[in-house]
Amino acid sequence: MKKSIFSLGLAVTIMGSACQQFEKGDGGLQYRIVKDNGQPKAQTGDLLSVNLTVTTDRDSLLSSTYKIGLPQIVNIAADSLPGLYPGDYNSMFKMLGEGDSAIFKLDLDTMAAKTMQPKPDFADKYVTFNVKVNKHFKKGDLTDSALYAEVNTYFDGEIEKLKASEEGKITSYIGKNNLEPLTTASGLQYIITEEGTGEKPVAGDTVQVNYTGALVATGEVFDTSIKEVAEEHKIYNAMRPYEPAKFAIGVRQVIPGWDEGLLLLPKGTKAKLIIPSELGYGERGDGRGVIPPFAPLVFDIELIDILKPTAPDSTAQENTQE
Missing domain, CATH: 3.10.50.40 (Chitinase A; domain 3)
Incomplete structure (x- = not known):
């Protein structure tokens, strides 16, 4: 820094x-x-x-x-x-x-x-x-x-x-928006806005997620998987695809707040995750000046699908061993 x-x-x-x-x-x-x-x-x-x-x-x-x-x-x-x-x-x-x-x-x-x-x-x-x-x-x-x-x-x-000032920013955001979040032991706060009916993912599953991320302090949207939202907030980038994010959950491919939060949600759920910097980008921020140091974040997410790991092909394993 x-x-x-x-x-x-x-x-x-x-x-x-x-x-x-x-x-x-x-x-x-x-x-x-x-x-x-x-x-x-x-x-x-x-x-x-x-x-x-x-x-x-x-x-x-x-x-x-x-x-x-x-x-x-x-x-x-x-x-x-x-x-x-x-x-x-x-x-x-x-x-x-x-x-x-x-x-x-x-x-x-x-x-x-x-x-x-x-x-x-x-x-x-x-x-x-x-x-x-x-x-x-x-x-x-x-x-x-x-x-x-x-x-x-x-x-x-x-x-x-x-x-x-981080804790005050989170408290102010919750108060201004009349939210009643649930809080986990790590400090992650979340609100279910639409309950899904599917199963919950487990670590190692691949999830597909639509999301919009904003800074808690200012409400500024800094990233989204949804083209219309990107255009509305003037962050549209013609060089990137706008589609659900796809990644393995619970194996540190994403920030800790996402790993923890998505494991709590059944497939089809829409939720708001309020993520303290300790579970986000920490004391360094994202290094690009978009997400500051010690910045709490809020994500509106939709867990669209859960894909289980593909079982190894036993026939291929046997041929390899011969």
Whole structure:
């Protein structure tokens, strides 16, 4: 986890800024300082902890630290590094200090020209960054190891906050949705929404399941086996098939919450599984930024079919032994 927090990825949540006045900077950069907290601005070698969202001028959200629940660590690089130019994202963050917030519109035509890279096809002209600086780590005379030790200590504290908030997220979700789940010894909670009449699977069986998965904290759907649901929530991927998932149950092919939950359900059952992170993706998340660390999940599932293991062909075994 710590190795990945120093890379800046494009990320944002939309702030209503259509009518706001922007100042013009180098390289076509446009900016508006929402709050100047009066603190020293970032210098080369410094690090900033920021919350940010990034959107395109097509009103598409590229990413957001608010979705992940953890801040982004930004390394302020020297302007002389290859690929950097006046008006790039490095320039943006050098305008900020601790407690500041701002909106930046990064000019993609300039970026393509200066970096000799193709212009991204996800926007027409601008990518907008909405940024709030949480903490400023000043390089000064510190060694790199001492500076990064400060950042790691800070980030460990942020992760602990995220961990401590998990139970509250689950309780809030259950209360808002007026649910009365059953709870297993492991902490898995589930609600039967439609009782099936078939047998229950046992470990080693192969099951076919339709599902939709969402984050408990935000309700955001991140995956589904159902095409219509994917289209509705704008996560449709033409490169994947939309059909029931098929996998062996109880043999660790899926997250523990699925292994445990599906073994409780008769064939034909529809249910809602509320899965704590310990039975999901744990302290690391999914590693892609879709499922954050310590994220409780909720799955609406339908157990469509149960397939028993195929018995070995005794004739083939005998021929092999001869």
